[in-house]
Amino acid sequence: MNKVVVNLAEAIRDIEDGARIMVGGFAASGGANNLVQALIAKGTKDLTIICTGSPEWMPFVENDRAKKVISGFTSHSLRPEITEVIEAKVRAGKLEVETVPHGILSERIRARKAGIPAFYTPIGVGTVFGEGKETKLFDGDECVLERAIEADFALIRGHYGDRLGNLTCRFVARNRNTEMAGAAEVTIAEVEEIVEVGDIDPERVDIQGIYVQRVVRAPKIVKWLDGHEAV
């Protein structure tokens, strides 16, 4: 078994126009920025991007590669000029957005990964987030029905990876990467370093290889929320 692929282009070879893609990351941490860059360079478009916030969706929106963004932050938390850019595209009918609470998105992703078609939650009742959804009472509490969320590909970031797809994550870089791994049809991981099978202690595996289909080596690219980048 060898899940290691030779380069980024190879890692994303079968991502076609119209694909639904989960992208890991939260603010400056744990972004699959190399895979995203490679996908932008490839020119693939009409994508649905499922992610935490602006660092993940921005390259797709700026380059008009996204037809839909599903995210907890469809605006930019720090830079109003970026918010204006995405808002303008929505008003022009070029982009659809669905703002989803972070915790709801986490559970919808986990539900897909875990084979749970739908679940009830009290989150969002009485707001636009609960509108148009089935509700049910549980012990007098109104709850909204949320469905598992599907994707064709998940682009995630790990720290070390082996050829079996086992991955470690650093600190809060785990954020969405651990939950997205295995939630899409194909999970592609970029890592800092490929290590030998056995180098990762079984007690230290953060993402089990069973959830991962491809591993590619790429040095971390950091995108801080205020706009500056670091490698």
Add this chain to the structure above:
Amino acid sequence: MALRVAKELKDGMYVNLGFGLPTLTSLFIPEDQDIILHAENGMLRYAGVIDDETQADADLINASGQPTSLLPGAAVFDLNESFTMIRGGHLDLAVLGAYQVSEKGDLANWQLQGYHVGGIGGAIELAQGAKRVVVAMEHTDKNGKPRIVKQCSLPLTARRCVNTIITNLAYIELGEAGLVLKEVAPGITPEEVQANTEPNLIISEDLSEMEF
């Protein structure tokens, strides 16, 4: 405001400080107390913001995206685990920012008027999940209009979830009878507070000036 919010944090509490304004509160937490900060992006027991860029580690950031560090006894985890803690009612206190709070405790803090995009983040889970919700916000908006209103005109984050409002002018508790003005900021009169608040305030018998 951050100083007054910091007084709400008690020894032994698990606290989430929301994006932006409430994060300042972490600067004023007394060192001799075990107040454990929860970050929605996956940390328990993290410290203040690191100013020195050379020390910044992009994998150690708070929910506002700022570099931070971990204190002894810290734990890191993913978003799924983080929201299990939040939604499951394990946090004692959430301090949130707001655009508007209604007299019934409805919270609006994620989307501005006329926009399709917005930032909801973890606000709903925090508002509905935390045992107590404190809103820290400016008393009026940039046009001088009240942010404490009879009914929120902006899209709601959550209904009937706010327990306490702390502003640059006042400390207000939401009780069964309505909004109770308990403290005024130094140099501010209750009349001034009411003049900048849409619903009627009940003036507490124990009205006092804020202490820090």
